[in-house]
Each structure stands twice: as C-alpha cells, then as structure tokens.
Amino acid sequence: MKKIHIIGLGLLGGSFALALKKAKPEIKFTGYDSNSQNQEDAIALGIIEEAKEKPDMDTDVIVLATPANTLSELLVKTLDEIGPNTLVMDFGSTKEALCKSVADHPKREQYLAGHPIAGTEYSGPKAAQENLLDKKVFIICEMEKTNIHLKGMAYEILEALNMKLRFMDPEEHDRHLAFVSHLSHISSFMLGKTVLDKMEDEKNIFDMAGSGFASTVRLAKSSPAMWAPIMEENKKNILDAMSLYIASLSKFRDKIIADDYEGLANEMGKVNKIRDILDLGQ
Amino acid sequence: MKKIHIIGLGLLGGSFALALKKAKPEIKFTGYDSNSQNQEDAIALGIIEEAKEKPDMDTDVIVLATPANTLSELLVKTLDEIGPNTLVMDFGSTKEALCKSVADHPKREQYLAGHPIAGTEYSGPKAAQENLLDKKVFIICEMEKTNIHLKGMAYEILEALNMKLRFMDPEEHDRHLAFVSHLSHISSFMLGKTVLDKMEDEKNIFDMAGSGFASTVRLAKSSPAMWAPIMEENKKNILDAMSLYIASLSKFRDKIIADDYEGLANEMGKVNKIRDILDLGQ
Numbered sequence: 001m002k003k004i005h006i007i008g009l010g011l012l013g014g015s016f017a018l019a020l021k022k023a024k025p026e027i028k029f030t031g032y033d034s035n036s037q038n039q040e041d042a043i044a045l046g047i048i049e050e051a052k053e054k055p056d057m058d059t060d061v062i063v064l065a066t067p068a069n070t071l072s073e074l075l076v077k078t079l080d081e082i083g084p085n086t087l088v089m090d091f092g093s094t095k096e097a098l099c100k101s102v103a104d105h106p107k108r109e110q111y112l113a114g115h116p117i118a119g120t121e122y123s124g125p126k127a128a129q130e131n132l133l134d135k136k137v138f139i140i141c142e143m144e145k146t147n148i149h150l151k152g153m154a155y156e157i158l159e160a161l162n163m164k165l166r167f168m169d170p171e172e173h174d175r176h177l178a179f180v181s182h183l184s185h186i187s188s189f190m191l192g193k194t195v196l197d198k199m200e201d202e203k204n205i206f207d208m209a210g211s212g213f214a215s216t217v218r219l220a221k222s223s224p225a226m227w228a229p230i231m232e233e234n235k236k237n238i239l240d241a242m243s244l245y246i247a248s249l250s251k252f253r254d255k256i257i258a259d260d261y262e263g264l265a266n267e268m269g270k271v272n273k274i275r276d277i278l279d280l281g282q
Numbered sequence: 283m284k285k286i287h288i289i290g291l292g293l294l295g296g297s298f299a300l301a302l303k304k305a306k307p308e309i310k311f312t313g314y315d316s317n318s319q320n321q322e323d324a325i326a327l328g329i330i331e332e333a334k335e336k337p338d339m340d341t342d343v344i345v346l347a348t349p350a351n352t353l354s355e356l357l358v359k360t361l362d363e364i365g366p367n368t369l370v371m372d373f374g375s376t377k378e379a380l381c382k383s384v385a386d387h388p389k390r391e392q393y394l395a396g397h398p399i400a401g402t403e404y405s406g407p408k409a410a411q412e413n414l415l416d417k418k419v420f421i422i423c424e425m426e427k428t429n430i431h432l433k434g435m436a437y438e439i440l441e442a443l444n445m446k447l448r449f450m451d452p453e454e455h456d457r458h459l460a461f462v463s464h465l466s467h468i469s470s471f472m473l474g475k476t477v478l479d480k481m482e483d484e485k486n487i488f489d490m491a492g493s494g495f496a497s498t499v500r501l502a503k504s505s506p507a508m509w510a511p512i513m514e515e516n517k518k519n520i521l522d523a524m525s526l527y528i529a530s531l532s533k534f535r536d537k538i539i540a541d542d543y544e545g546l547a548n549e550m551g552k553v554n555k556i557r558d559i560l561d562l563g564q
Contacts, residue, residue: 069543117490117491117492118492118493119492119493119494120493121494121557136492137489137490137492139490166489166490173490176487176490177490179476179477179480179487180477180487180488180490180491180492180495181490181491181492181494181495183473183476183477184473184494184495184498184499185494186531186534187469187473187498187531188498189534189549189550189553190527190530190531190534191465191466191469191527192553192556193530193549193552193553194461194465194523194526194527194530195461195462195465195556196552196553196555196556196559197526197530198461198523198526205458205461205462206462206559206560207419207448208399208419208421208448208455208458208459208462208463209399209462209463209560210399210400210401210418210419210462210463211400211401211402212401212403212463212466212467212500212501213462213463213466214560215497215498215500215501216466216469216470216497216498216500216501217466217556217560218494218497218498219494219497219498220550220553220554220556221554221556221557221560222550222554224546224547224548224550224551224554225547227546227547227550228543228544228546228547228550229543231538231543231546232541232543235538235541238538239535239538239539241476241480242531242534242535242538243535244476244479244480245472245473245476245531246528246531246532246535248472248475248476248479249468249469249472249524249527249528249531250528252468252471252472252524253521253524253525253528256513256517256520256521256524257521259514259517261351261510261511261513261514262510264506264509264510264513265506265507265509265510266506267471267475267506268471268502268504268506268509268510269506270475270478271471271474271475271478271502272502272503272504272506273478274474274477274478274499274502274503275403275503277478277488278488278491278496278499278503
C-alpha cells in the first residue's frame with residue numbers, strides 16, 4: 001500500500017491520516033476538500049502531502065469523509081473513475097441509502113461501507129487528533145459484497161489503527177445509530193435551545209450551570225453542516241427515535257403533574273442500570 | 283469555630299467535610315445519617331469523627347445535606363432545638379418552599395439558605411471527593427435575613443473552601459435551576475430510558491454508542507432518592523422547563539418531517555453559540 005487519497009479533510013479524514021501516517025510512514029497521502037482553507041490547513045498540519053481533486057490512478061485506497069448527504073453522488077462518481085485495483089471506503093454516519101445507491105454499480109465490489117464510531121463536538125482539520133480512532137469501533141456493512149483482495153487492504157489499515165471491527169447490515173446500522181447517536185445529538189441541541197431561549201430574558205443563567213449541564217449539552221456544539229445531512233439521510237429512524245423520546249418525556253411530565261414521586265423514582269431507578277451497561281461498553 | 287455537625291453524610295456533606303478538614307484541621311466534625319451504613323462509612327473515610335443524632339449544644343455550624351423534600355421539616359426542628367450561637371446552613375437544590383417554611387420562625391436569622399453548584403452522578407459518602415467544591419459556585423438566598431455575626435462563620439467556611447459566592451432570591455434560584463440543572467437530568471434520564479426500551483429487542487446496541495452518547499446520558503446514572511424529591515419541590519418550574527423542551531423537540535421533528543434541512547441547520551447553528559457561553563463559564 002503506497003498511496004491513499006482522502007476526500008473531505010475534516011475531523012475524521014484528518015484524524016485517520018494522522019494516525020495511519022504514524023503506523024505506516026511509507027504511505028503517501030493526497031486529498032481534496034471543497035473548502036480551500038481546509039486543504040491548506042490539512043497540508044500545514046501534515047494530514048496530506050499534496051492537495052488534488054483527482055487521485056492518481058495508482059492510488060490504493062480512496063477514503064470518502066464528506067457530509068452524509070453528499071456521499072451517494074460522490075461514491076458513484078468515484079467508482080466510475082477508478083481503475084481495477086483501487087478500494088473506495090467511506091466514513092459516513094448513515095449507510096442504508098448509500099449502500100442502495102451503489103447496489104447495482106458494476107464496480108460495487110471495489111467499495112467498503114464503513115463507519116468509525118468516533119468524533120468530538122468539533123470539526124475541520126484543526127480538530128483532527130492522532131488518537132481519535134484508537135480502540136474505537138469501526139462498523140462495516142455488507143462486507144460480503146467487497147472484493148476479498150481489496151478488502152484485505154481495509155483490514156490492514158483498520159488493524160494498524162487499532163480499531164475494533166463490527167459487522168451488520170445497513171438497515172440495522174441506521175436504526176441503531178438513530179438511538180445511540182443521532183437522538184442524543186438532537187436531545188442536546190434542543191436542551192441548549194431551551195436554555196438559550198430562556199436566557200434572553202434571564203441574565204447570567206449559565207453562571208449557575210454545573211458540570212452536569214455542560215456534559216448534557218456538549219453535543220449542541222456540533223457542526224450543523226454535518227448533522228442536518230445525517231437527519232436527511234436517516235429521517236425515518238430518527239423520527240421513530242424522537243417520537244419515543246418525546247412520548248417518554250410526556251409520560252414523565254404526567255407523573256410529575258400527578259405528584260407520583262414514587263413512580264418517578266421507580267422509573268429513574270430502572271434507567272440507572274444504564275450505568276452497568278455503559279461501564280461494560282468502555 | 284470548633285465544631286461542625288453534618289446531617290446527611292452523602293456526596294455533598296462528605297465532600298464538604300473532607301475539604302474543610304484539610305483547610306481547618308482544628309474543627310471537630312460530628313454527623314448523622316438515617317442510613318447507618320452511611321454513618322459507618324463516613325467514620326471510616328474520615329468524614330466525621332463521631333456519629334450522633336443530636337449535635338452538641340456548643341456546635342458552631344450545623345449543615346443539612348439531606349434530600350430536598352426532607353429539608354423543611356428538618357430545618358424547622360433543628361432551629362427549634364439550637365442555642366443562640368449556632369448557625370444552620372443547608373445544601374438543598376431547591377430554595378423557594380424551604381425559605382417559606384421558616385419565614386416566620388423566631389430563629390430565622392440563625393439560618394443561611396445555600397446551594398453549592400457541584401455534584402457527580404454518584405452518591406453516598408464513598409462518592410465524596412475532597413476537591414468537589416473547589417472553585418465552584420455557592421448560591422446564597424435571602425442573605426439579608428441571616429444574622430451578621432453568624433453569617434461571618436459561613437463566609438469563613440466558604441472562603442476556606444475556595445468557593446465563588448452568588449446571591450439571589452429563592453424564586454429566581456428555583457426558576458433558573460429548573461433550566462440549567464433539573465431539565466438536563468430529566469432529558470438524560472429519558473434519553474437513557476428510550477434507548478434501554480429499544481434495547482430490549484435490539485441486542486448490543488451499546489456497542490455502537492460513542493463518547494457523545496455517554497456524555498449525554500451520564501446524568502441518567504444519578505440517584506432517584508435525590509432527584510424525585512427535587513421534582514416534588516420544584517414542580518412548577520420543572521413543568522415549565524419540560525413544556526418548552528418538549529415543544530422545541532416537536533418543532534424540530536416537524537422540520538425533519540417537512541425536509542426543511544436548511545431550517546434545521548439554521549436552528550442548530552444558533553444553538554452553537556452555547557459553545558462561547560459555556561467556555562466563558564468555565
């Protein structure tokens with residue numbers, strides 16, 4: 001493996017290159033970002049050596065790390081243009097529509113559908129961190145559809161990055177992610193909005209906010225340019241998750257209205273078991 | 283100041299004693315907890331030297347650090363029994379009903395209504411941390427109602443603990459806290475519930491949860507024995523905050539239904555300004 005080309009030089013694309021460079025210094029990284037400032041930053045930060053829109057024809061792996069709603073078109077176009085020995089991977093947060101968009105593509109077997117479960121509330125190449133992907137989960141969808149020889153390069157990369165592989169189908173992926181990732185971003189954004197709306201007439205409210213509030217609202221710092229597309233791509237599952245969330249909140253509110261504090265304590269006690277589950281997951 | 287008595291030997295009462303002991307080793311700490319295991323743990327951990335239900339008559343300061351719905355009765359009883367040179371402080375998360383309950387008490391001036399903005403999702407004396415209160419905000423309500431000489435002891439303690447004082451009236455306190463603390467606990471509990479309910483038929487969902495989910499759901503580990511009483515005491519304000527939160531979520535959902543991704547991005551972009559505000563507050 002000698003050449004990797006990254007399209008989308010943001011938090012994920014940048015962190016990927018920084019980590020892989022350390023593990024495999026022989027690889028040459030090129031890349032492209034529609035934001036020219038990101039390209040300049042990526043070169044200055046050592047993420048890529050050279051910026052170019054078209055990867056060299058002997059590029060081994062092309063990584064697509066752009067917003068979720070741009071990936072289908074970009075993936076089709078990229079597959080159309082590559083030679084027979086190039087693998088294309090993506091890092092998108094949604095998989096169902098993307099996998100469908102190339103289901104009948106003649107070069108489908110040159111694509112590996114991936115999703116690294118890693119991120120921060122910051123974005124852009126300057127937010128990239130060499131250790132962001134270390135020991136994190138990397139989900140692969142429809143792994144049986146990727147050519148076995150090209151897939152070998154992906155495994156080599158993911159092993160070098162010290163990532164834990166998980167396999168599932170795209171529908172399952174999107175349904176799960178709506179609950180464990182997309183919903184928590186929305187709950188955090190709306191918590192931030194509710195408090196900011198209140199603050200317009202109540203000064204200094206944040207002076208009283210403790211570390212608990214900061215933790216719960218952290219994801220409200222996330223990039224709209226990344227998250228609006230995820231909502232577009234995973235609309236159905238996100239609406240399901242939101243409906244259940246709103247229904248749970250409404251029932252909880254009804255218990256407060258009814259002064260059912262024993263019922264509230266029971267309900268919170270049941271949710272406490274998330275402690276064990278999360279601790280296991282770490 | 284020679285003797286301090288703490289009623290309620292949990293996270294806050296314990297952290298208070300550990301920190302103050304270090305700053306003022308000459309003070310003797312006694313205490314009481316209705317849970318005898320907590321009392322034993324508090325002695326073993328060096329939080330108090332002696333457990334007793336009734337403080338000595340020459341106790342300088344009595345700290346009430348029990349759940350919010352027990353404080354009114356305990357405060358009245360404690361004021362009834364103390365001599366003229368003892369100050370009573372509380373650490374309760376709600377202040378309006380509590381201050382009203384002693385508004386006409388003949389010893390009202392021996393009480394200081396306080397609320398340290400500090401905590402973790404854990405509870406009990408074993409969760410106590412010597413540095414939990416360091417540099418945190420301590421809110422004092424109705425400070426003008428406390429006797430100036432007794433208040434001097436409270437200031438001496440809070441200065442030794444390195445806490446930042448804020449002053450406000452009890453109604454304002456409860457209204458603000460509903461938004462910046464109580465609501466974020468409820469949003470987190472209900473996020474945890476929604477995902478746990480889903481997990482019943484979907485195995486291993488947490489395997490895909492990243493650090494964002496962990497951060498947003500952290501408060502769902504909190505103690506129901508502490509939080510159900512806060513909902514009872516701050517019912518009106520919490521219902522207001524929940525209604526606004528649910529309305530924001532519903533409007534956001536409507537935008538997803540309408541495929542208004544530009545509107546969603548605009549809305550999230552506005553909430554992003556919480557980044558500057560939170561960073562200022564740290």
